[in-house]
Amino acid sequence: MIDVVMTLIGSDRPGLVEAVAAIIAAHRGNWVESRMTQLAGKFAGILRAELPPEAVDDAVRALGSLESRGLRVVVESGARKARPPKDASRKMVLDLVGLDRPGIVYEISQVLANSGINVEELTTNRSSAPMSGDILFQARAQVALPSSTDLAQLRAALERVGNDLMVDVRLEEPSRDAGDQDGRGP
Secondary structure, three states: OEEEEEEEEEEOOOOHHHHHHHHHHHOOOEEEEEEEEEEOOEEEEEEEEEEOHHHHHHHHHHHHHHHHHOEEEEEEEOOOOOOOOOOOEEEEEEEEEEEOOOOHHHHHHHHHHHOOOEEEEEEEEEEEOOOOOOEEEEEEEEEEEEOOOOHHHHHHHHHHHHHHHOEEEEEEOOOOOHHHOOOOOO
16 A cells, blocks of 8 residues: 545535545555635545555545545655664644734744744634634654753743743643553554
8 A cells, every 4th residue: 555645625515535536546545634614615625544555646646636626635645664763853742822913833943943843633623712813833753853852941931932922821731632642552
């Protein structure tokens, strides 16, 4: 099987996931993992599927035909899993919350990039604060720190930027989900 990674975008409506799933299934593929959401009236997502090598080209053509139905699909072959680097990384979770303003993601991501930290997953959202009605910005990132990272120095840098932006930033070890209590996953 070959890993393929797809990005999807189109006007939101029922049946978009089914259209992609039907093509994957018709080409003897397996839907492995995905993140999909509705944003500003658009349906957007990323998906990893496994396909038999002889079915990849036909599946890509079939996925391309979805554009005539309003769904643009870009397909890339996934990278084979590489051996972990000698400088193994430490997984952590960064949580941020504060009043919304331009530049929050840029300022925080700049600290992370300057420290050689890889953002593996990022989720952001805006919501109304319970009492004041102000707009809150919330972010959660799963990050990989090089083993050489000075954690105290990184936390201090994040705290300085957080104070400048007036947001609360926490960097912590990942907690296990309630559905993953035995460590084996679902």
